[in-house]
Amino acid sequence: MKFLFIVQGEGRGHMTQAQVLKGILEKQGHSIEAVILGTSKRRKIPTYFLNTFNCPIYSFPSPNFVTDKENKSIRLSATIFQNLKKAALFIRTLKQIDLKVQSHQPDGIINFYDILGGLYNFLYKPKAKFIAIGHQYLTFHPDFIFAKQGKFNSFLFKLNTLVTCYGAQMKIALSLWQPCPTTLGPGLKVWPPLIKESIKKSTVKQDDFYLAYVVNPGYAQEIIDSAKKNPTAQIEAFWDNAAFPNPYQVLPNLTFHLINEQLFLEKMATCKGFLTTAGFESIGEAMFLGKPILMVPVKGQYEQRCNALDAEMAGAGMASDTFDLSVLEEYMRRPADSLERKSTFKCWQNTLETHIMEMVAELSGKRKLKV
DSSP, X not given: OEEEEEEEOSSHHHHHHHHHHHHHHHHTTOEEEEEEEEEOTTOOOOHHHHHHOSSOEEEXXXXXXXXXTTSOSBOHHHHHHHHHHTHHHHHHHHHHHXXXXXXXXXXXXXXXXXXXXXXHHHHHOOSSEEEEEEGGGGGGSTTOOOOSSOHHHHHHHHHHHHHXXXXXXXXXXXXXXXXXXXXXXXXXXXXXXXXXXXXXXXXXXXXXXXXXXXXXXXXXXXXXXXXXXXXXXXXXXXXXXXXXXXXXXXXXXEEEEEOOHHHHHHHHHHOSEEEEOOOHHHHHHHHHTTOOEEEOOOTTOHHHHHHHHHHHHTTOEEEOSSOOHHHHHHHHTSOOOHHHHHHHHHHHHTTHHHHHHHHHHHHTTSSOOOO
């Protein structure tokens, strides 16, 4: 089958999912005809993503978050207002997406949680089958637990999720835990996380340092404060701030690196603990490697509060309001069951290629498509 990807570029996680799925689909004999990437001025498209694909990559402006002056918290009202101001631009983007779809004539369009992707399917009703993939669709599963705080944020998160998959023949929810057999909603499937091959092939060991990952530079100060309070704890941190030297040694026990995929993976495989915001993909990667995690959801981002709650239920680590290293160290002193969790998670993740084969079989008509 021929596929076209629409990828939300606000978070690196959706790009990672697209990279992994691309590799497996091509391994199974299918092709990716084109990638449409939603972009914003806040994020630079990573070179490693561009180098993954040997097909055209088209970038178009897409709705994105507005943060506070510290570049930490999501400003919800400003986000809504700024994106509404760009409505005419986004309408033109939808027309451009349709031109690309008409040009490449895919059999299937896979949308990685881009809101314009969902609007495109609703307004243009392409002939290609439309598939929506993301961990957010686990909210349609009856076993999912929503974070209690923020009713308005919860409403907007659910609304955004509905729009991204509007009219999809298939909604694929990515999950850190294997759900018990239950009655799923129409077209809903649950897959394990899309873990990169480079993670699976990593040589895992435990050196005496913690790894930190903060995309929003505003959280760097919390990492610095934590390093000051714990001068004997070595921390290797990654951020997206090109205004400083690379690497940038802030303290004797703290070094910041610009995001570099290969170096980050090496550090992930060898750290003794992981500090991060509650992004789904990095949590899944750390779980695969058996690394305990301290998760600090981005302020104002309801989805990440749900991610942290879900990850705690899956046994990934602990959630916190700040990057307090003592919280992670306390978690690490608990009776160890990490080997059992790691084995269970790997067994679940190893079913991924079978799920993908079943998806393609349904889309191609070899199996009955459940709608």
